[in-house]
Amino acid sequence: MSQVQASPATPPRLAEEADVVSVHGGKPLVGEVSVRGAKNLVTKAMVASLLADEPSVLRSVPDIRDVAVVRGLLEAHAVSVTNTGTDELTLDPRSVKSAHFAEIDAHAGSSRIPILFCGPLLHQLGEAFVPDLGGCHIGDRPINFHLDALRAFGAVVEKTPAGIALKAPHRLTGATVELPYPSVGATEQVLLTAVRAQGVTELKNAAIEPEIMDLIQVLQKMGAIISVETDRTILIEGVDSLSGYDHRALYDRNEAASWAAAALATKGKILVKGATQLELLTFLNVYRKVGGEFTVTDEGIEFRHPGGSLRPTVIETDVHPGFMTDWQQPMVVALTQAEGRSIVHETVYEKRFGFTDALNDMGADITVHKEGIASITRRVPRRALEQAAVINGPTPLTGANIRVPDLRGGFSHVIAAVTAQGESVVSNVGIISRGYEHLWEKLEALGASFELGS
Ligand code: EPU
Numbered sequence: 001m002s003q004v005q006a007s008p009a010t011p012p013r014l015a016e017e018a019d020v021v022s023v024h025g026g027k028p029l030v031g032e033v034s035v036r037g038a039k040n041l042v043t044k045a046m047v048a049s050l051l052a053d054e055p056s057v058l059r060s061v062p063d064i065r066d067v068a069v070v071r072g073l074l075e076a077h078a079v080s081v082t083n084t085g086t087d088e089l090t091l092d093p094r095s096v097k098s099a100h101f102a103e104i105d106a107h108a109g110s111s112r113i114p115i116l117f118c119g120p121l122l123h124q125l126g127e128a129f130v131p132d133l134g135g136c137h138i139g140d141r142p143i144n145f146h147l148d149a150l151r152a153f154g155a156v157v158e159k160t161p162a163g164i165a166l167k168a169p170h171r172l173t174g175a176t177v178e179l180p181y182p183s184v185g186a187t188e189q190v191l192l193t194a195v196r197a198q199g200v201t202e203l204k205n206a207a208i209e210p211e212i213m214d215l216i217q218v219l220q221k222m223g224a225i226i227s228v229e230t231d232r233t234i235l236i237e238g239v240d241s242l243s244g245y246d247h248r249a250l251y252d253r254n255e256a257a258s259w260a261a262a263a264l265a266t267k268g269k270i271l272v273k274g275a276t277q278l279e280l281l282t283f284l285n286v287y288r289k290v291g292g293e294f295t296v297t298d299e300g301i302e303f304r305h306p307g308g309s310l311r312p313t314v315i316e317t318d319v320h321p322g323f324m325t326d327w328q329q330p331m332v333v334a335l336t337q338a339e340g341r342s343i344v345h346e347t348v349y350e351k352r353f354g355f356t357d358a359l360n361d362m363g364a365d366i367t368v369h370k371e372g373i374a375s376i377t378r379r380v381p382r383r384a385l386e387q388a389a390v391i392n393g394p395t396p397l398t399g400a401n402i403r404v405p406d407l408r409g410g411f412s413h414v415i416a417a418v419t420a421q422g423e424s425v426v427s428n429v430g431i432i433s434r435g436y437e438h439l440w441e442k443l444e445a446l447g448a449s450f451e452l453g454s
Contacts, residue, residue, distance in 0.1 A: 018452035023417035028268035029446040037249025041211040049091035050120035056244035058161035062437040076103035120194025145186035152320040172201030194236035214250040261330030273300040311338035355409030365392040399424040
């Protein structure tokens with residue numbers, strides 16, 4: 001029986017606050033889920049509202065912890081954030097002011113987004129402060145590209161024990177910035193800074209993820225002049241001021257891919273309402289090669305296990321339009337059920353296979369090679385980031401006590417527990433609510449059986 005209920009001993013107040021879940025696995029997930037705006041766009045669009053001299057309206061905002069963190073940071077800077085509909089926020093920056101250190105520090109460690117406040121705050125206030133940054137434990141996640149870009153615009157950057165203090169002695173000026181790697185965050189940093197800088201900015205080797213294209217649409221609605229060339233070059237003509245925007249966020253394709261993998265791993269069938277094909281082209285190719293079936297409709301995309309066996313595959317994570325790093329963890333769970341040897345190369349982060357230990361505890365046969373596998377021709381060779389996971393399948397999974405390491409790894413652990421025969425106790429699941437909206441309600445609707453505790 002499905003039950004989104006607290007364990008009697010330690011009941012969490014809300015499902016999202018649960019920290020432990022007992023899962024009774026072995027049942028396919030069947031049904032439908034809806035996905036709202038992308039975590040990795042919504043949070044950035046919220047920051048973009050800071051650049052305006054009037055309110056903005058953002059729609060399809062998911063109820064996730066990362067949105068709450070950015071809301072807290074905006075409110076700390078006296079931006080008024082109001083719920084004006086079930087999933088709509090109105091963000092009014094007209095009283096923006098510097099935040100107290102304690103208010104910013106309260107959010108330190110819980111998100112990577114504070115770094116993106118720099119450009120907008122430098123334009124609005126002439127100064128900005130960034131606390132120590134958090135995010136998932138998936139590697140070093142340095143911010144050198146961000147700081148180099150901000151310096152190129154004329155910002156003065158001072159590192160202090162508590163964080164980074166930035167000042168704009170004069171109006172920031174457009175710059176030529178060439179990123180050493182098409183970093184998503186650094187591309188957003190340049191966009192959010194260049195739109196109000198004096199003069200033209202040329203950004204080379206930019207990231208071109210769909211969430212970035214959606215952010216560009218937000219900025220264009222605000223009055224920005226941005227052109228995207230075909231060779232990862234983005235040109236931005238700075239303007240003196242920007243107006244508010246009214247925007248419906250692009251759907252969360254990472255959540256959609258997660259549910260797609262869950263359908264495959266559990267031999268189920270899930271209609272992901274709100275998903276569209278274009279942003280998932282690369283994922284859908286891999287899904288099909290593995291043997292997964294899907295149907296695209298106006299309503300969304302239905303993902304199905306074909307019955308019979310799945311095929312192994314070789315995947316290399318990459319920047320867009322490659323196979324996203326955020327898709328590999330749930331797909332690895334599905335690949336434990338494929339007939340034969342699969343290989344997943346992770347080229348974006350250096351520590352994104354930590355979640356596979358728990359899968360092995362459940363009966364999977366996964367070996368992580370720190371140096372990658374030399375016999376495979378690498379399309380994107382990246383220094384130390386050469387690890388590969390070799391997955392031999394199919395291996396039946398059985399319930400175990402496991403601990404969630406990070407957001408995407410956490411979703412994968414829950415899906416592995418739903419796939420496994422018997423009971424699993426999965427701890428530290430609270431982290432999953434950073435990026436997956438109403439996970440437990442959705443799992444219940446899909447027929448999963450579990451109890452939540454704290
Ligand atoms: N990098 C640097 N220096 C920098 C910035 C990045 O060396 O200044 C390196 C990173 O260490 C990493 C690579 O560049 O090896 C890629 O990092 P990127 O900047 O592209 O990632 P990000 O902006 O920090 C966003 C998403 C991630 C997603 C990546 C890749 C947000 C809030 N986060 O991170 O999402 O995996 O892009 O697409 O947008 C997630 O949703 O779980 C998540 C981790």
